Amino acid sequence: MTARTVAPATGKLGVLTPGMGAVASTFIAGVIAARDGISPPIGSVSQMAHIRLGTKDENRNPLIKEFVPLADLGDIVFGGWDPISPNAMEAAKTAGVLRGNDLDAISAEMEGIVPMSAVFDQRWVSRLEGIRVKDITNKWDQAEALIADIARFKQENGCDRLVMVWCGSTEAYQEPSEVHATVASFEQGLRDNDENISPSQIYCYAALQSDVPYANGAPNLTTDLDCIVELSKKNGVPIAGKDFKTGQTLIKTMLAPGFKARMLGVRGWFSTNILGNRDGEVLDDPENFKSKEVSKLGVLDGILQPEVYPDLYGNIDHVVRINYYPPRGDNKEGWDNIDIFGWLGYPMQIKVDFLCRDSILAAPIVLDLALFMDLAHRAGESGVQEWLSFYLKAPQAAGDSPAEADLFIQQTKLKNTLREWMGELPVTHSEAG
Numbered sequence: 001m002t003a004r005t006v007a008p009a010t011g012k013l014g015v016l017t018p019g020m021g022a023v024a025s026t027f028i029a030g031v032i033a034a035r036d037g038i039s040p041p042i043g044s045v046s047q048m049a050h051i052r053l054g055t056k057d058e059n060r061n062p063l064i065k066e067f068v069p070l071a072d073l074g075d076i077v078f079g080g081w082d083p084i085s086p087n088a089m090e091a092a093k094t095a096g097v098l099r100g101n102d103l104d105a106i107s108a109e110m111e112g113i114v115p116m117s118a119v120f121d122q123r124w125v126s127r128l129e130g131i132r133v134k135d136i137t138n139k140w141d142q143a144e145a146l147i148a149d150i151a152r153f154k155q156e157n158g159c160d161r162l163v164m165v166w167c168g169s170t171e172a173y174q175e176p177s178e179v180h181a182t183v184a185s186f187e188q189g190l191r192d193n194d195e196n197i198s199p200s201q202i203y204c205y206a207a208l209q210s211d212v213p214y215a216n217g218a219p220n221l222t223t224d225l226d227c228i229v230e231l232s233k234k235n236g237v238p239i240a241g242k243d244f245k246t247g248q249t250l251i252k253t254m255l256a257p258g259f260k261a262r263m264l265g266v267r268g269w270f271s272t273n274i275l276g277n278r279d280g281e282v283l284d285d286p287e288n289f290k291s292k293e294v295s296k297l298g299v300l301d302g303i304l305q306p307e308v309y310p311d312l313y314g315n316i317d318h319v320v321r322i323n324y325y326p327p328r329g330d331n332k333e334g335w336d337n338i339d340i341f342g343w344l345g346y347p348m349q350i351k352v353d354f355l356c357r358d359s360i361l362a363a364p365i366v367l368d369l370a371l372f373m374d375l376a377h378r379a380g381e382s383g384v385q386e387w388l389s390f391y392l393k394a395p396q397a398a399g400d401s402p403a404e405a406d407l408f409i410q411q412t413k414l415k416n417t418l419r420e421w422m423g424e425l426p427v428t429h430s431e432a433g
Protein backbone atom coordinates (compact mmCIF):
# COMPACT_ATOMS: atom_id res chain seq x y z
CA MET A 1 0.00 0.00 0.00
CA THR A 2 1.18 3.50 -0.70
CA ALA A 3 1.29 5.83 2.27
CA ARG A 4 -0.44 9.18 2.11
CA THR A 5 1.48 12.36 2.30
CA VAL A 6 0.78 13.72 5.76
CA ALA A 7 2.26 17.09 6.64
CA PRO A 8 4.34 16.91 9.84
CA ALA A 9 2.95 18.17 13.14
CA THR A 10 5.34 21.08 13.48
CA GLY A 11 4.77 24.01 15.83
CA LYS A 12 1.92 24.57 18.24
CA LEU A 13 -1.62 23.22 18.00
CA GLY A 14 -4.34 25.42 19.49
CA VAL A 15 -7.33 23.48 20.83
CA LEU A 16 -10.35 25.77 21.04
CA THR A 17 -13.43 24.67 22.97
CA PRO A 18 -16.64 26.62 22.70
CA GLY A 19 -17.78 25.85 26.24
CA MET A 20 -15.36 25.75 29.15
CA GLY A 21 -17.32 23.80 31.74
CA ALA A 22 -16.88 20.38 33.31
CA VAL A 23 -15.67 18.45 30.25
CA ALA A 24 -13.37 21.13 28.84
CA SER A 25 -11.74 21.98 32.19
CA THR A 26 -11.22 18.28 33.00
CA PHE A 27 -9.69 17.77 29.55
CA ILE A 28 -7.33 20.72 30.02
CA ALA A 29 -6.34 19.63 33.55
CA GLY A 30 -5.62 16.09 32.39
CA VAL A 31 -3.46 17.16 29.47
CA ILE A 32 -1.44 19.47 31.72
CA ALA A 33 -1.08 16.67 34.29
CA ALA A 34 0.07 14.23 31.59
CA ARG A 35 2.50 16.75 30.16
CA ASP A 36 3.93 17.44 33.62
CA GLY A 37 4.30 13.72 34.35
CA ILE A 38 1.70 13.85 37.18
CA SER A 39 -0.67 11.26 35.71
CA PRO A 40 -0.73 9.28 32.45
CA PRO A 41 -3.53 10.15 29.98
CA ILE A 42 -5.73 7.18 30.89
CA GLY A 43 -8.60 6.57 28.49
CA SER A 44 -6.85 8.25 25.57
CA VAL A 45 -6.46 5.83 22.66
CA SER A 46 -4.20 8.23 20.79
CA GLN A 47 -1.75 8.30 23.72
CA MET A 48 -1.97 4.86 25.31
CA ALA A 49 -3.12 2.34 22.69
CA HIS A 50 -0.84 0.22 20.55
CA ILE A 51 -1.63 -0.72 16.97
CA ARG A 52 -0.76 -4.04 15.42
CA LEU A 53 0.90 -3.84 11.99
CA GLY A 54 1.19 -6.67 9.45
CA THR A 55 0.55 -10.30 10.38
CA LYS A 56 0.58 -11.33 14.04
CA ASP A 57 3.87 -13.19 13.55
CA GLU A 58 5.63 -9.97 12.56
CA ASN A 59 5.40 -8.70 16.12
CA ARG A 60 5.09 -5.05 15.12
CA ASN A 61 2.95 -3.26 17.69
CA PRO A 62 3.90 0.41 18.12
CA LEU A 63 2.01 3.00 20.11
CA ILE A 64 -0.43 4.86 17.86
CA LYS A 65 1.25 8.15 18.75
CA GLU A 66 4.56 6.74 17.50
CA PHE A 67 3.01 5.30 14.35
CA VAL A 68 1.16 8.38 13.07
CA PRO A 69 2.49 11.94 13.24
CA LEU A 70 0.28 13.39 15.99
CA ALA A 71 0.82 16.73 17.69
CA ASP A 72 2.77 16.35 20.92
CA LEU A 73 0.93 17.13 24.17
CA GLY A 74 3.67 19.66 24.90
CA ASP A 75 2.70 21.60 21.77
CA ILE A 76 -0.97 22.08 22.72
CA VAL A 77 -2.26 25.54 23.60
CA PHE A 78 -5.76 25.83 25.12
CA GLY A 79 -8.43 28.40 24.43
CA GLY A 80 -12.16 28.77 24.01
CA TRP A 81 -15.31 30.71 24.74
CA ASP A 82 -17.78 30.58 27.63
CA PRO A 83 -20.64 32.84 28.70
CA ILE A 84 -20.12 32.06 32.41
CA SER A 85 -16.72 30.56 33.35
CA PRO A 86 -14.04 33.21 34.03
CA ASN A 87 -11.13 30.77 33.53
CA ALA A 88 -10.37 27.05 33.35
CA MET A 89 -9.51 26.83 37.07
CA GLU A 90 -12.80 28.39 38.16
CA ALA A 91 -14.64 26.18 35.68
CA ALA A 92 -12.98 23.11 37.19
CA LYS A 93 -13.83 24.23 40.73
CA THR A 94 -17.48 24.86 39.79
CA ALA A 95 -17.69 21.51 38.03
CA GLY A 96 -16.30 19.72 41.09
CA VAL A 97 -14.94 16.84 39.01
CA LEU A 98 -11.34 17.01 40.20
CA ARG A 99 -10.13 17.07 43.78
CA GLY A 100 -8.56 20.25 45.17
CA ASN A 101 -5.06 18.79 45.53
CA ASP A 102 -5.08 17.58 41.93
CA LEU A 103 -5.96 21.09 40.83
CA ASP A 104 -3.53 22.86 43.16
CA ALA A 105 -0.53 21.44 41.32
CA ILE A 106 -1.66 22.97 38.03
CA SER A 107 -3.64 25.98 39.23
CA ALA A 108 -1.35 28.68 37.79
CA GLU A 109 -1.63 27.35 34.24
CA MET A 110 -5.37 26.69 34.58
CA GLU A 111 -6.02 30.22 35.83
CA GLY A 112 -4.23 31.61 32.78
CA ILE A 113 -6.67 29.93 30.39
CA VAL A 114 -9.34 32.58 30.04
CA PRO A 115 -12.24 31.94 27.68
CA MET A 116 -13.27 34.61 25.21
CA SER A 117 -16.75 36.17 25.40
CA ALA A 118 -19.29 33.83 23.91
CA VAL A 119 -21.82 33.97 21.14
CA PHE A 120 -24.71 32.96 23.35
CA ASP A 121 -28.48 33.04 23.11
CA GLN A 122 -30.68 31.90 25.95
CA ARG A 123 -33.32 30.79 23.46
CA TRP A 124 -31.15 27.69 22.96
CA VAL A 125 -30.12 27.04 26.58
CA SER A 126 -32.92 28.41 28.73
CA ARG A 127 -31.43 27.29 32.05
CA LEU A 128 -28.25 29.40 31.76
CA GLU A 129 -27.75 33.14 32.28
CA GLY A 130 -24.85 34.32 30.12
CA ILE A 131 -22.71 37.13 31.51
CA ARG A 132 -19.59 36.99 29.31
CA VAL A 133 -21.44 37.38 26.06
CA LYS A 134 -20.53 39.32 22.93
CA ASP A 135 -22.59 42.47 22.68
CA ILE A 136 -23.47 41.82 19.04
CA THR A 137 -26.98 40.90 17.91
CA ASN A 138 -26.62 40.25 14.17
CA LYS A 139 -25.58 36.65 13.45
CA TRP A 140 -23.36 37.54 10.51
CA ASP A 141 -21.51 40.00 12.75
CA GLN A 142 -21.27 37.32 15.46
CA ALA A 143 -19.63 34.96 12.96
CA GLU A 144 -17.23 37.71 11.90
CA ALA A 145 -16.37 38.36 15.56
CA LEU A 146 -15.60 34.65 16.11
CA ILE A 147 -13.46 34.57 12.98
CA ALA A 148 -11.53 37.56 14.35
CA ASP A 149 -11.18 35.79 17.76
CA ILE A 150 -9.76 32.72 16.04
CA ALA A 151 -7.24 34.72 14.02
CA ARG A 152 -6.16 36.72 17.08
CA PHE A 153 -5.80 33.60 19.24
CA LYS A 154 -3.67 31.92 16.58
CA GLN A 155 -1.43 34.92 16.19
CA GLU A 156 -1.06 35.77 19.89
CA ASN A 157 -0.24 32.18 20.82
CA GLY A 158 2.05 31.53 17.87
CA CYS A 159 -0.01 28.52 16.75
CA ASP A 160 0.74 26.67 13.57
CA ARG A 161 -2.72 25.05 13.44
CA LEU A 162 -6.01 25.05 15.34
CA VAL A 163 -8.86 22.61 15.97
CA MET A 164 -12.24 23.27 17.57
CA VAL A 165 -14.18 20.79 19.73
CA TRP A 166 -17.64 21.84 20.92
CA CYS A 167 -17.76 21.32 24.70
CA GLY A 168 -20.63 23.75 25.23
CA SER A 169 -24.09 23.01 26.56
CA THR A 170 -26.59 20.95 24.63
CA GLU A 171 -28.83 23.26 22.64
CA ALA A 172 -32.61 22.92 22.38
CA TYR A 173 -33.82 20.34 19.88
CA GLN A 174 -34.35 21.45 16.31
CA GLU A 175 -34.88 19.94 12.87
CA PRO A 176 -32.99 21.31 9.86
CA SER A 177 -34.83 24.09 8.05
CA GLU A 178 -34.49 25.79 4.65
CA VAL A 179 -31.80 28.10 5.90
CA HIS A 180 -29.56 25.07 6.47
CA ALA A 181 -29.85 23.71 2.94
CA THR A 182 -26.82 25.35 1.33
CA VAL A 183 -23.90 27.56 2.27
CA ALA A 184 -25.52 30.40 0.34
CA SER A 185 -28.85 30.10 2.21
CA PHE A 186 -27.02 29.81 5.53
CA GLU A 187 -24.98 32.94 4.86
CA GLN A 188 -28.13 34.81 3.89
CA GLY A 189 -29.72 33.51 7.09
CA LEU A 190 -26.80 34.86 9.13
CA ARG A 191 -27.30 38.29 7.56
CA ASP A 192 -31.08 38.10 8.15
CA ASN A 193 -30.65 36.93 11.73
CA ASP A 194 -32.66 33.79 10.95
CA GLU A 195 -34.09 32.41 14.19
CA ASN A 196 -33.25 28.82 13.14
CA ILE A 197 -29.49 29.45 13.32
CA SER A 198 -28.13 28.44 16.73
CA PRO A 199 -24.85 29.58 18.35
CA SER A 200 -23.10 26.24 17.75
CA GLN A 201 -23.78 26.61 14.02
CA ILE A 202 -22.17 30.04 14.06
CA TYR A 203 -19.05 28.69 15.82
CA CYS A 204 -18.83 25.85 13.32
CA TYR A 205 -19.21 28.23 10.38
CA ALA A 206 -16.49 30.48 11.82
CA ALA A 207 -14.18 27.49 12.31
CA LEU A 208 -14.59 26.19 8.77
CA GLN A 209 -14.11 29.69 7.31
CA SER A 210 -10.87 29.87 9.32
CA ASP A 211 -9.51 26.51 8.09
CA VAL A 212 -10.12 24.97 11.53
CA PRO A 213 -11.51 21.39 11.82
CA TYR A 214 -14.64 21.15 13.99
CA ALA A 215 -15.85 18.21 16.13
CA ASN A 216 -19.26 18.29 17.79
CA GLY A 217 -19.27 16.84 21.33
CA ALA A 218 -22.97 17.56 21.98
CA PRO A 219 -26.12 16.32 20.26
CA ASN A 220 -26.61 19.76 18.67
CA LEU A 221 -27.65 20.03 15.04
CA THR A 222 -24.43 21.40 13.59
CA THR A 223 -22.00 19.21 11.65
CA ASP A 224 -24.90 17.16 10.29
CA LEU A 225 -26.37 20.11 8.39
CA ASP A 226 -26.15 20.06 4.59
CA CYS A 227 -24.70 23.58 4.54
CA ILE A 228 -21.93 22.63 6.99
CA VAL A 229 -21.02 19.44 5.10
CA GLU A 230 -20.91 21.51 1.89
CA LEU A 231 -18.72 24.18 3.48
CA SER A 232 -16.32 21.64 4.97
CA LYS A 233 -15.79 20.04 1.56
CA LYS A 234 -15.55 23.38 -0.24
CA ASN A 235 -12.96 24.68 2.23
CA GLY A 236 -11.11 21.36 2.60
CA VAL A 237 -11.64 21.11 6.37
CA PRO A 238 -12.65 17.96 8.32
CA ILE A 239 -15.75 17.79 10.53
CA ALA A 240 -17.00 15.08 12.93
CA GLY A 241 -20.12 14.55 15.04
CA LYS A 242 -21.87 14.02 17.21
CA ASP A 243 -22.12 13.74 21.01
CA PHE A 244 -19.23 12.25 22.99
CA LYS A 245 -19.83 8.57 23.67
CA THR A 246 -19.39 8.19 27.44
CA GLY A 247 -21.19 6.61 30.40
CA GLN A 248 -24.31 4.67 29.73
CA THR A 249 -24.11 4.78 25.94
CA LEU A 250 -20.51 3.59 26.00
CA ILE A 251 -21.59 0.55 28.03
CA LYS A 252 -24.59 0.05 25.73
CA THR A 253 -22.39 -0.08 22.66
CA MET A 254 -20.13 -2.59 24.46
CA LEU A 255 -22.97 -4.90 25.55
CA ALA A 256 -25.31 -4.80 22.56
CA PRO A 257 -22.70 -6.14 20.08
CA GLY A 258 -22.16 -9.06 22.47
CA PHE A 259 -25.86 -10.00 22.51
CA LYS A 260 -25.94 -9.74 18.75
CA ALA A 261 -22.76 -11.79 18.31
CA ARG A 262 -24.44 -14.61 20.29
CA MET A 263 -27.83 -14.12 18.54
CA LEU A 264 -29.55 -13.47 21.87
CA GLY A 265 -32.80 -11.52 21.65
CA VAL A 266 -33.51 -8.17 23.30
CA ARG A 267 -37.05 -7.32 24.37
CA GLY A 268 -36.45 -4.14 26.31
CA TRP A 269 -33.74 -1.77 27.52
CA PHE A 270 -34.61 0.70 30.23
CA SER A 271 -31.92 3.25 30.98
CA THR A 272 -32.14 5.92 33.62
CA ASN A 273 -29.57 8.36 34.97
CA ILE A 274 -29.22 10.74 37.84
CA LEU A 275 -26.71 13.55 37.60
CA GLY A 276 -26.32 16.90 39.22
CA ASN A 277 -23.87 18.96 37.19
CA ARG A 278 -24.61 21.97 34.97
CA ASP A 279 -25.10 19.63 32.02
CA GLY A 280 -27.78 17.83 34.04
CA GLU A 281 -29.43 21.16 34.83
CA VAL A 282 -29.48 22.13 31.14
CA LEU A 283 -30.85 18.71 30.19
CA ASP A 284 -33.62 19.13 32.75
CA ASP A 285 -35.33 21.33 30.18
CA PRO A 286 -37.44 19.06 27.94
CA GLU A 287 -36.31 20.83 24.74
CA ASN A 288 -32.62 20.27 25.56
CA PHE A 289 -33.28 16.71 26.75
CA LYS A 290 -35.00 15.93 23.46
CA SER A 291 -31.71 16.57 21.58
CA LYS A 292 -29.97 14.13 23.94
CA GLU A 293 -32.75 11.56 23.82
CA VAL A 294 -32.65 11.34 20.04
CA SER A 295 -28.89 10.79 20.02
CA LYS A 296 -29.09 8.18 22.83
CA LEU A 297 -31.98 6.20 21.37
CA GLY A 298 -30.42 5.68 17.94
CA VAL A 299 -27.53 3.45 19.02
CA LEU A 300 -29.45 0.22 19.63
CA ASP A 301 -31.09 0.15 16.21
CA GLY A 302 -27.76 0.93 14.59
CA ILE A 303 -26.11 -2.04 16.30
CA LEU A 304 -28.90 -4.61 16.47
CA GLN A 305 -30.36 -4.06 12.97
CA PRO A 306 -34.01 -4.94 13.73
CA GLU A 307 -34.79 -4.89 10.01
CA VAL A 308 -32.32 -7.76 9.46
CA TYR A 309 -33.17 -9.63 12.69
CA PRO A 310 -36.90 -9.00 13.32
CA ASP A 311 -37.30 -12.12 15.55
CA LEU A 312 -34.53 -11.00 17.88
CA TYR A 313 -34.66 -7.20 17.81
CA GLY A 314 -37.91 -6.25 16.05
CA ASN A 315 -39.86 -5.46 19.22
CA ILE A 316 -37.66 -3.59 21.69
CA ASP A 317 -38.94 -1.09 24.22
CA HIS A 318 -36.01 1.28 24.57
CA VAL A 319 -36.46 4.03 27.15
CA VAL A 320 -33.86 6.60 28.21
CA ARG A 321 -34.30 9.02 31.11
CA ILE A 322 -32.03 11.67 32.60
CA ASN A 323 -32.96 13.08 35.98
CA TYR A 324 -31.34 16.20 37.38
CA TYR A 325 -30.36 15.42 40.97
CA PRO A 326 -27.97 18.06 42.39
CA PRO A 327 -26.41 16.03 45.27
CA ARG A 328 -24.78 13.72 42.73
CA GLY A 329 -22.79 16.44 40.94
CA ASP A 330 -20.72 15.14 38.03
CA ASN A 331 -20.70 11.61 39.47
CA LYS A 332 -23.54 10.29 37.42
CA GLU A 333 -25.25 7.03 38.24
CA GLY A 334 -26.66 5.17 35.26
CA TRP A 335 -28.95 2.17 35.72
CA ASP A 336 -29.79 -0.20 32.94
CA ASN A 337 -32.36 -2.93 33.07
CA ILE A 338 -31.98 -5.15 30.04
CA ASP A 339 -34.60 -7.78 29.20
CA ILE A 340 -33.02 -10.36 26.94
CA PHE A 341 -34.25 -13.76 25.76
CA GLY A 342 -32.62 -16.98 24.64
CA TRP A 343 -33.30 -20.56 23.52
CA LEU A 344 -37.06 -21.25 23.21
CA GLY A 345 -37.67 -17.58 24.00
CA TYR A 346 -36.88 -17.89 27.73
CA PRO A 347 -36.46 -14.44 29.31
CA MET A 348 -33.46 -13.26 31.32
CA GLN A 349 -32.55 -9.94 32.89
CA ILE A 350 -29.32 -8.04 33.25
CA LYS A 351 -28.93 -5.07 35.61
CA VAL A 352 -26.09 -2.63 35.23
CA ASP A 353 -25.42 0.08 37.78
CA PHE A 354 -22.61 2.25 36.50
CA LEU A 355 -21.30 4.74 39.09
CA CYS A 356 -19.43 6.74 36.55
CA ARG A 357 -17.74 10.10 36.27
CA ASP A 358 -18.97 11.69 33.12
CA SER A 359 -16.24 14.21 32.52
CA ILE A 360 -13.48 11.72 33.41
CA LEU A 361 -14.78 9.58 30.54
CA ALA A 362 -15.31 12.53 28.17
CA ALA A 363 -11.96 14.32 28.65
CA PRO A 364 -9.76 11.80 26.78
CA ILE A 365 -12.28 11.84 23.94
CA VAL A 366 -11.77 15.59 23.56
CA LEU A 367 -8.02 15.02 23.37
CA ASP A 368 -8.25 12.20 20.83
CA LEU A 369 -10.74 14.05 18.64
CA ALA A 370 -8.55 17.15 18.67
CA LEU A 371 -5.39 15.23 17.76
CA PHE A 372 -7.03 13.01 15.13
CA MET A 373 -8.93 15.90 13.52
CA ASP A 374 -5.63 17.77 13.24
CA LEU A 375 -4.03 14.65 11.73
CA ALA A 376 -6.91 14.30 9.24
CA HIS A 377 -6.49 17.91 8.20
CA ARG A 378 -2.78 17.42 7.59
CA ALA A 379 -3.60 14.23 5.66
CA GLY A 380 -5.72 16.30 3.24
CA GLU A 381 -9.11 15.14 4.52
CA SER A 382 -12.29 17.17 4.36
CA GLY A 383 -15.97 16.47 5.05
CA VAL A 384 -17.25 13.98 7.64
CA GLN A 385 -14.59 11.87 9.37
CA GLU A 386 -16.62 8.71 9.80
CA TRP A 387 -13.58 6.80 11.07
CA LEU A 388 -13.92 8.80 14.32
CA SER A 389 -17.39 7.31 15.02
CA PHE A 390 -15.68 5.35 17.84
CA TYR A 391 -15.89 8.47 20.02
CA LEU A 392 -19.44 9.50 19.20
CA LYS A 393 -22.88 8.56 20.42
CA ALA A 394 -24.72 9.43 17.20
CA PRO A 395 -21.97 9.03 14.61
CA GLN A 396 -22.37 10.91 11.39
CA ALA A 397 -21.97 9.04 8.10
CA ALA A 398 -19.78 10.33 5.30
CA GLY A 399 -22.04 8.80 2.65
CA ASP A 400 -25.65 7.67 2.37
CA SER A 401 -25.51 4.49 4.45
CA PRO A 402 -25.61 4.98 8.22
CA ALA A 403 -22.40 5.06 10.27
CA GLU A 404 -21.48 2.03 12.37
CA ALA A 405 -22.53 2.22 16.04
CA ASP A 406 -20.84 -0.98 17.30
CA LEU A 407 -17.83 0.08 19.37
CA PHE A 408 -15.68 -2.82 18.19
CA ILE A 409 -16.33 -2.30 14.48
CA GLN A 410 -15.69 1.40 15.07
CA GLN A 411 -12.35 0.57 16.70
CA THR A 412 -11.36 -1.60 13.73
CA LYS A 413 -12.34 1.19 11.35
CA LEU A 414 -10.31 3.75 13.27
CA LYS A 415 -7.19 1.62 13.37
CA ASN A 416 -7.50 0.46 9.75
CA THR A 417 -7.85 4.07 8.62
CA LEU A 418 -4.59 4.93 10.37
CA ARG A 419 -2.90 1.84 8.88
CA GLU A 420 -4.10 2.77 5.41
CA TRP A 421 -2.91 6.36 5.66
CA MET A 422 0.53 5.16 6.70
CA GLY A 423 0.76 2.61 3.88
CA GLU A 424 0.11 -0.52 6.00
CA LEU A 425 -2.39 -3.25 5.13
CA PRO A 426 -5.65 -3.36 7.09
CA VAL A 427 -5.78 -6.07 9.78
CA THR A 428 -8.64 -8.45 9.01
CA HIS A 429 -7.88 -11.23 11.55
CA SER A 430 -8.25 -13.69 8.67
CA GLU A 431 -6.31 -16.98 8.52
CA ALA A 432 -3.50 -15.21 6.76
CA GLY A 433 -2.78 -13.18 9.84
Ligand SMILES: NC(=O)c1ccc[n+]([C@@H]2O[C@H](COP(=O)([O-])OP(=O)(O)OC[C@H]3O[C@@H](n4cnc5c(N)ncnc54)[C@H](O)[C@@H]3O)[C@@H](O)[C@H]2O)c1
Pocket (backbone or CB within 6 Å): 018, 019, 020, 021, 022, 023, 024, 081, 082, 083, 084, 085, 095, 118, 119, 120, 121, 125, 128, 166, 167, 168, 169, 170, 171, 199, 200, 217, 218, 219, 243, 244, 245, 246, 247, 277, 278, 279, 282, 358, 359, 361, 362
Ligand atom coordinates in the same frame (compact mmCIF):
# COMPACT_ATOMS: atom_id res chain seq x y z
N1 LIG B 1 -19.70 14.67 30.22
C1 LIG B 1 -20.02 13.76 29.36
O1 LIG B 1 -19.79 12.59 29.55
C2 LIG B 1 -20.66 14.15 28.07
C3 LIG B 1 -20.96 13.14 27.17
C4 LIG B 1 -21.53 13.47 25.96
C5 LIG B 1 -21.77 14.79 25.66
N2 LIG B 1 -21.51 15.74 26.56
C6 LIG B 1 -21.85 17.10 26.19
O2 LIG B 1 -20.71 17.92 26.32
C7 LIG B 1 -21.16 19.22 26.61
C8 LIG B 1 -20.38 19.76 27.80
O3 LIG B 1 -20.71 19.01 28.95
P1 LIG B 1 -20.26 19.55 30.39
O4 LIG B 1 -20.55 18.48 31.35
O5 LIG B 1 -18.91 20.14 30.31
O6 LIG B 1 -21.33 20.73 30.62
P2 LIG B 1 -21.10 22.06 31.44
O7 LIG B 1 -22.47 22.62 31.64
O8 LIG B 1 -20.24 21.87 32.63
O9 LIG B 1 -20.28 22.98 30.42
C9 LIG B 1 -20.84 23.52 29.28
C10 LIG B 1 -20.36 24.95 29.18
O10 LIG B 1 -20.82 25.48 27.95
C11 LIG B 1 -21.07 26.84 28.16
N3 LIG B 1 -21.90 27.32 27.05
C12 LIG B 1 -23.23 27.26 26.87
N4 LIG B 1 -23.58 27.86 25.72
C13 LIG B 1 -22.42 28.32 25.15
C14 LIG B 1 -22.14 29.03 23.96
N5 LIG B 1 -23.11 29.43 23.14
N6 LIG B 1 -20.84 29.34 23.69
C15 LIG B 1 -19.85 28.95 24.53
N7 LIG B 1 -20.07 28.28 25.67
C16 LIG B 1 -21.34 27.96 25.98
C17 LIG B 1 -21.72 26.88 29.53
O11 LIG B 1 -21.60 28.18 30.11
C18 LIG B 1 -20.92 25.85 30.28
O12 LIG B 1 -19.84 26.41 31.02
C19 LIG B 1 -22.67 19.15 26.86
O13 LIG B 1 -23.35 19.51 25.68
C20 LIG B 1 -22.86 17.71 27.12
O14 LIG B 1 -24.18 17.26 26.82
C21 LIG B 1 -20.94 15.47 27.76
